[in-house]
Amino acid sequence: MRAFKGLFIKEIKLSRNWFLIGLALFILAIFAGLALKRYFNEPEILPIVSIMILVAHGLYLPAFLITSLNTEGQSQLWLHNPNSGVKLFLAKLAAGSVYFLISLLLAMFFVHWQVNLSDHGGGVTEFIEEPFPNMMLMGVAIVLSSIYLGVWVLFYWSFYHSLKRVPIARNFRWPILIGFWILLEVVSNYIQNLPFYKNLKQSGVISLDFMKSIKIEVGDSLDTGKVVEAAEISLTNGIIYAAVVILVFFIAVWLLERKVEV
Amino acid sequence: MIEFQNVTKKYGREYGLNDVTYSLEKGKIYGLLGPNGSGKSTTLKLIAGLVHPTSGQVLVNGKLANRKIANEVAYLTELDMFYQPFKIKDMIDFYATQFQDFRIDRANELLQFMKLDKEKNIKQLSKGNRGRLKLVLALAREASVLLLDEPFSGLDPMVRDSIVKGLLSYIDFDNQIVIIATHEIDEIEPLLDEVLAIQDGKIIGRHNVEELREMEGLSIIEWMKRTFKE
Numbered sequence: 006m007r008a009f010k011g012l013f014i015k016e017i018k019l020s021r022n023w024f025l026i027g028l029a030l031f032i033l034a035i036f037a038g039l040a041l042k043r044y045f046n047e048p049e050i051l052p053i054v055s056i057m058i059l060v061a062h063g064l065y066l067p068a069f070l071i072t073s074l075n076t077e078g079q080s081q082l083w084l085h086n087p088n089s090g091v092k093l094f095l096a097k098l099a100a101g102s103v104y105f106l107i108s109l110l111l112a113m114f115f116v117h118w119q120v121n122l123s124d125h126g127g128g129v130t131e132f133i134e135e136p137f138p139n140m141m142l143m144g145v146a147i148v149l150s151s152i153y154l155g156v157w158v159l160f161y162w163s164f165y166h167s168l169k170r171v172p173i174a175r176n177f178r179w180p181i182l183i184g185f186w187i188l189l190e191v192v193s194n195y196i197q198n199l200p201f202y203k204n205l206k207q208s209g210v211i212s213l214d215f216m217k218s219i220k221i222e223v224g225d226s227l228d229t230g231k232v233v234e235a236a237e238i239s240l241t242n243g244i245i246y247a248a249v250v251i252l253v254f255f256i257a258v259w260l261l262e263r264k265v266e267v
Numbered sequence: 268m269i270e271f272q273n274v275t276k277k278y279g280r281e282y283g284l285n286d287v288t289y290s291l292e293k294g295k296i297y298g299l300l301g302p303n304g305s306g307k308s309t310t311l312k313l314i315a316g317l318v319h320p321t322s323g324q325v326l327v328n329g330k331l332a333n334r335k336i337a338n339e340v341a342y343l344t345e346l347d348m349f350y351q352p353f354k355i356k357d358m359i360d361f362y363a364t365q366f367q368d369f370r371i372d373r374a375n376e377l378l379q380f381m382k383l384d385k386e387k388n389i390k391q392l393s394k395g396n397r398g399r400l401k402l403v404l405a406l407a408r409e410a411s412v413l414l415l416d417e418p419f420s421g422l423d424p425m426v427r428d429s430i431v432k433g434l435l436s437y438i439d440f441d442n443q444i445v446i447i448a449t450h451e452i453d454e455i456e457p458l459l460d461e462v463l464a465i466q467d468g469k470i471i472g473r474h475n476v477e478e479l480r481e482m483e484g485l486s487i488i489e490w491m492k493r494t495f496k497e
Binding site for chain 2: 010012014015018019022081084085086088089090172262263264266
């Protein structure tokens with residue numbers, strides 16, 4: 006635990022500036038939204054900007070990890086460490102998650118505030134009922150997506166650096182990575198279209214009634230009907246994704262331990 | 268004990284090490300000498316478990332050298348091994364959490380010895396002080412193997428002198444295996460027990476320094492000149 010705490014504190018200290026830059030960009034986007042709102046005299050610009058900021062948080066953890074790993078990659082001397090690859094990677098994930106959650110919560114408060122303001126004026130985006138659970142669910146979805154993408158970043162980073170050891174692949178690491186990504190996409194699409202997988206997804210489905218109350222209205226052209234007609238979560242799908250993330254994480258660790266060289 | 272058993276390390280078509288077999292015993296200070304690209308750094312990285320042999324195996328105290336061997340091996344690299352936003356004390360604290368054999372009291376003593384201020388930011392340190400700090404981090408550990416890769420590279424005579432004094436004061440001469448890979452032999456000549464000459468990934472010579480002096484009447488530099496000429 007002491008080693009993990011040490012790694013975690015190191016990551017927090019090293020990434021403090023990164024976090025502050027992220028916050029600065031966040032504030033800059035708000036000011037840009039305010040400026041555009043005034044310039045076009047369109048009150049709905051700011052809620053839209055706030056929702057864009059929130060959605061962009063899905064890329065927060067992957068971006069954090071890419072930056073952090075690139076810093077280490079300059080010398081790779083972080084690998085002169087007796088602690089397991091699991092600890093080295095988890096410390097990065099944990100530190101990134103702390104900054105990510107702080108930033109996400111700030112973004113959620115801002116969105117909530119802006120959407121509520123917009124609500125009173127009958128604006129573009131409204132939560133008809135239960136705004137809080139809707140926001141929370143959105144937040145959870147962003148957190149899970151960010152972690153999912155973050156773990157893939159760990160994998161691709163380890164894979165990229167492992168290829169250094171393969172003389173033929175050394176100069177073609179980016180094309181190999183892209184080719185591998187395309188291959189995985191093809192395989193994953195194929196599996197997802199299999200009747201067996203579709204049936205599997207149907208088991209353990211939870212219906213989220215309150216999600217159906219989200220209404221997105223654009224001007225007068227769209228009817229104010231419920232846009233989200235069937236908000237459902239497949240537990241089986243969730244378990245499959247969780248299993249994929251865990252598997253990918255441990256492959257990344259294996260590559261780090263066995264194949265990445267200084 | 269460190270054992271190289273038929274170790275080959277290839278980088279593409281080039282040999283970092285080429286079918287090398289030898290062993291190094293505890294309680295000795297070895298000088299690993301050779302020109303640039305001869306295989307010195309590869310040798311140290313193999314012992315530190317930071318690179319993996321293409322064939323053969325490296326054993327440290329009977330254990331296969333992989334990344335976890337860092338528990339028993341302290342490695343001072345030629346490169347900067349610091350995190351720029353850190354203060355010296357942050358680096359010390361970080362090492363203390365990662366290596367069980369890291370002694371904070373010893374690190375503090377070494378900092379005083381090297382005249383380094385704990386509160387200084389790493390990015391404010393001169394090259395000489397960075398070299399000193401690297402040595403503090405390596406010597407504050409009670410590791411059975413100490414690897415020093417070009418510890419004098421680009422440092423002025425004053426710093427070199429303080430590094431040699433640091434080594435003399437803090438190496439455990441009975442229990443540690445110390446390997447110093449370097450070009451600069453003048454400063455460390457009095458420290459070394461044995462020298463190994465390495466060229467094109469092969470060990471081309473190995474000698475006990477005292478025997479070299481007494482039996483052949485050669486200094487290490489003279490022996491090197493003769494060995495590498497051959």
